[in-house]
Amino acid sequence: MERLPGFRDFYPEPLPHKDVWSADARQYIFGKWRDAARRYGFREYDGPPLEPLELFTTKSGDEIVGQLYNFTDKGERAVALRPEMTPTLARMIAAHERAYKKPIKWFAVPQLFRYERQQKGRLREHFQLNADIFGETDVAADAELIALLIDTLRSFGLTAEDFVIRLSSRNAWQEFYERGARNTERRMESEYQFFQVIDKLERTPKEESEQKLVALGFSLTEVNRFIEAGEPTPELKAILGNLLARGLGDFVKVDYHVIRGLAYYTGPVFEAFDRKGEFRAIAGGGRYDNLVKLISGGKVNLPALGFGMGDVVLLELLKARGLLPKFDAAVDVFVLIEDETSRLRSLKLIQDLRAAGLAVEYSLTPAKPDKQFKRAQELKAAHTAKVENDAKVRIRNLNTRAELVSSASDAVKHFV
Amino acid sequence: MERLPGFRDFYPEPLPHKDVWSADARQYIFGKWRDAARRYGFREYDGPPLEPLELFTTKSGDEIVGQLYNFTDKGERAVALRPEMTPTLARMIAAHERAYKKPIKWFAVPQLFRYERQQKGRLREHFQLNADIFGETDVAADAELIALLIDTLRSFGLTAEDFVIRLSSRNAWQEFYERGARNTERRMESEYQFFQVIDKLERTPKEESEQKLVALGFSLTEVNRFIEAGEPTPELKAILGNLLARGLGDFVKVDYHVIRGLAYYTGPVFEAFDRKGEFRAIAGGGRYDNLVKLISGGKVNLPALGFGMGDVVLLELLKARGLLPKFDAAVDVFVLIEDETSRLRSLKLIQDLRAAGLAVEYSLTPAKPDKQFKRAQELKAAHTAKVENDAKVRIRNLNTRAELVSSASDAVKHFV
Numbered sequence: 001m002e003r004l005p006g007f008r009d010f011y012p013e014p015l016p017h018k019d020v021w022s023a024d025a026r027q028y029i030f031g032k033w034r035d036a037a038r039r040y041g042f043r044e045y046d047g048p049p050l051e052p053l054e055l056f057t058t059k060s061g062d063e064i065v066g067q068l069y070n071f072t073d074k075g076e077r078a079v080a081l082r083p084e085m086t087p088t089l090a091r092m093i094a095a096h097e098r099a100y101k102k103p104i105k106w107f108a109v110p111q112l113f114r115y116e117r118q119q120k121g122r123l124r125e126h127f128q129l130n131a132d133i134f135g136e137t138d139v140a141a142d143a144e145l146i147a148l149l150i151d152t153l154r155s156f157g158l159t160a161e162d163f164v165i166r167l168s169s170r171n172a173w174q175e176f177y178e179r180g181a182r183n184t185e186r187r188m189e190s191e192y193q194f195f196q197v198i199d200k201l202e203r204t205p206k207e208e209s210e211q212k213l214v215a216l217g218f219s220l221t222e223v224n225r226f227i228e229a230g231e232p233t234p235e236l237k238a239i240l241g242n243l244l245a246r247g248l249g250d251f252v253k254v255d256y257h258v259i260r261g262l263a264y265y266t267g268p269v270f271e272a273f274d275r276k277g278e279f280r281a282i283a284g285g286g287r288y289d290n291l292v293k294l295i296s297g298g299k300v301n302l303p304a305l306g307f308g309m310g311d312v313v314l315l316e317l318l319k320a321r322g323l324l325p326k327f328d329a330a331v332d333v334f335v336l337i338e339d340e341t342s343r344l345r346s347l348k349l350i351q352d353l354r355a356a357g358l359a360v361e362y363s364l365t366p367a368k369p370d371k372q373f374k375r376a377q378e379l380k381a382a383h384t385a386k387v388e389n390d391a392k393v394r395i396r397n398l399n400t401r402a403e404l405v406s407s408a409s410d411a412v413k414h415f416v
Numbered sequence: 417m418e419r420l421p422g423f424r425d426f427y428p429e430p431l432p433h434k435d436v437w438s439a440d441a442r443q444y445i446f447g448k449w450r451d452a453a454r455r456y457g458f459r460e461y462d463g464p465p466l467e468p469l470e471l472f473t474t475k476s477g478d479e480i481v482g483q484l485y486n487f488t489d490k491g492e493r494a495v496a497l498r499p500e501m502t503p504t505l506a507r508m509i510a511a512h513e514r515a516y517k518k519p520i521k522w523f524a525v526p527q528l529f530r531y532e533r534q535q536k537g538r539l540r541e542h543f544q545l546n547a548d549i550f551g552e553t554d555v556a557a558d559a560e561l562i563a564l565l566i567d568t569l570r571s572f573g574l575t576a577e578d579f580v581i582r583l584s585s586r587n588a589w590q591e592f593y594e595r596g597a598r599n600t601e602r603r604m605e606s607e608y609q610f611f612q613v614i615d616k617l618e619r620t621p622k623e624e625s626e627q628k629l630v631a632l633g634f635s636l637t638e639v640n641r642f643i644e645a646g647e648p649t650p651e652l653k654a655i656l657g658n659l660l661a662r663g664l665g666d667f668v669k670v671d672y673h674v675i676r677g678l679a680y681y682t683g684p685v686f687e688a689f690d691r692k693g694e695f696r697a698i699a700g701g702g703r704y705d706n707l708v709k710l711i712s713g714g715k716v717n718l719p720a721l722g723f724g725m726g727d728v729v730l731l732e733l734l735k736a737r738g739l740l741p742k743f744d745a746a747v748d749v750f751v752l753i754e755d756e757t758s759r760l761r762s763l764k765l766i767q768d769l770r771a772a773g774l775a776v777e778y779s780l781t782p783a784k785p786d787k788q789f790k791r792a793q794e795l796k797a798a799h800t801a802k803v804e805n806d807a808k809v810r811i812r813n814l815n816t817r818a819e820l821v822s823s824a825s826d827a828v829k830h831f832v
Contacts, residue, residue: 099432347662351563359457
């Protein structure tokens with residue numbers, strides 16, 4: 001029986017096959033994500049992986065709606081596996097924002113889902129770090145969020161030579177659009193179409209972009225001129241100054257190619273890319289000051305901003321740069337039971353060592369001494385311990401080869 | 417817009433409402449689960465939350481099939497959100513067991529789903545610690561698994577006065593059934609029905625159990641006599657002896673009321689209960705030596721055993737026993753910016769402190785000094801730090817009220 005296409009099995013390392021994923025690498029990534037968020041004072045939240053379909057169709061932009069993993073449940077409800085976290089978060093914030101001091105700084109590590117019929121071999125789920133700030137209009141919040149993004153990536157060993165944050169402004173593009181819009185009657189609709197063209201500019205043939213822009217009343221030349229000028233808005237200047245003060249200036253540049261596909265962004269937007277341009281975006285985000293109002297049906301109005309960072313591109317990048325550590329069983333002590341008469345006393349030793357926080361392995365059933373020792377080595381155990389005939393415990397450090405003999409009651413002390 | 421019935425929102429503490437759940441308590445539980453598994457040498461794995469429906473209908477017993485959260489996806493596949501982890505695990509093991517040395521000791525922390533039309537207010541998802549051992553027939557593996565279960569519960573501060581493992585044997589019940597079975601023609605079918613009656617004995621009116629047992633050719637009297645005798649099988653005796661040697665004898669007792677509902681169990685089975693009998697089972701598991709063969713279509717045959725422990729009953733028990741710690745933002749340093757001319761230098765200090773691993777908060781925008789200090793106290797920050805006019809840093813320990821002044825470059829050293 002096979003797993004569904006586009007889903008992943010996560011196995012402990014060493015991996016048994018190239019088509020499976022590393023549970024150890026996943027936990028390593030999650031751990032770094034959580035630690036960076038903690039250092040920045042972000043608190044963890046989570047919501048349901050399944051939500052009413054309506055939550056996502058309300059205003060997530062046409063692109064995401066076509067990719068929804070949606071169905072009708074046994075109670076005849078239209079539901080969807082979440083394709084992104086922001087609508088759930090906006091719903092949760094709208095429900096209980098009054099209980100929290102502003103700014104609210106929250107993060108989550110959700111699994112997200114999408115279903116596209118066309119694309120074979122493409123993943124239908126991934127994990128994301130989502131970090132968001134609510135209740136602060138000042139760009140100091142944008143800088144704080146981008147600093148978190150930078151330091152999250154740095155915590156994996158990535159440097160300013162490996163990645164850059166391309167900083168842009170939905171506002172700047174909106175003004176550009178409004179200055180140039182010829183057809184005022186269908187402005188809102190074509191504004192979104194215009195943003196979509198900009199979003200895809202770098203991966204679309206020139207002729208196609210030109211054609212689409214002309215249809216909207218623009219030329220590729222004026223668009224390219226605006227991008228190349230790269231004149232930071234006052235907002236972007238303030239963000240850059242803030243990041244510079246933190247010593248993070250090398251990690252960020254203004255780049256108006258970035259505009260973000262989703263409809264709900266309103267202010268500064270940004271994406272993280274590897275410097276060599278080998279991979280898709282590592283992360284992306286920006287301001288979405290109107291979404292909470294929209295999701296809450298006008299009841300709550302809170303400025304907001306956030307980013308998402310997926311596990312798949314990040315893992316590819318870390319692999320390519322040789323930044324993934326070796327994962328193993330991390331056994332602290334392998335208890336050798338060479339004489340079966342000592343098994344019960346050995347079980348007590350194992351219990352005591354584990355109670356002291358040590359990771360302990362042993363042979364569940366009688367096995368030859370050399371086989372047990374070989375297993376200890378395979379597991380890269382740091383030590384072996386053996387209950388001797390006189391009930392003393394012989395401890396051996398497998399790295400230094402140093403040995404010592406301890407009373408059973410004192411054995412734990414030699415490890416902690 | 418509301419979340420779906422039976423699903424949970426997890427918020428940071430302090431909780432804003434009684435209908436939401438604590439993300440902090442959830443992470444606390446997950447952390448303890450992972451740490452106990454690590455000490456016992458179990459490695460983490462995970463599979464897809466969505467699987468082919470067939471994986472669960474193959475042989476999970478009638479009970480679970482009626483509770484499946486299943487639907488047809490856009491590719492016309494019959495799929496289900498996983499109601500339990502064991503079939504996924506058996507599938508993963510069957511696919512790649514040859515790459516791993518035996519015994520295989522694995523754990524996961526999956527979210528599981530069920531859909532029952534009838535029961536209102538009941539949760540449709542929960543999280544579980546799942547721990548399993550593959551490739552070992554000896555009851556030493558059963559004892560190792562039960563020891564892990566005991567020590568996982570103990571790591572929350574629960575003692576032998578709070579919970580007990582009720583140890584039983586599917587084998588013993590099978591023999592009992594075979595000795596007494598009157599109708600040999602439909603033995604397999606009615607054996608499962610018999611197990612279901614035993615499983616529900618304690619929560620079913622006597623008359624109803626009696627009636628059902630008689631229909632199967634048994635009497636309630638003989639069933640109760642077998643339970644009350646509580647004579648441990650040689651297997652159970654060996655498990656008890658093993659746990660006694662570890663000093664865990666107080667945590668376990670033989671109790672033939674336990675039989676486990678699922679069809680696939682084959683040997684020793686067990687459940688963890690609170691001693692006061694206030695809650696449903698905290699955890700349950702046992703041997704299922706035939707499931708891997710079944711799931712793999714006969715290709716792989718590996719003895720197996722495992723348990724599952726849900727987050728909901730555990731959380732209720734920890735709350736009732738006052739064993740949940742206070743969760744707060746755990747801010748190490750709140751940086752006070754009382755003079756806006758020091759903001760940029762303060763940002764550098766914040767960056768340095770965070771780079772050293774400290775959790776740091778500050779006011780994103782100008783705020784009155786007393787308001788900033790109040791916020792530091794609300795966040796239960798351990799220290800405040802302030803960049804002074806001469807670029808020195810004044811550090812204050814909010815618990816001891818001790819103060820010191822440091823150069824900016826040395827400030828980090830006073831915390832780590």
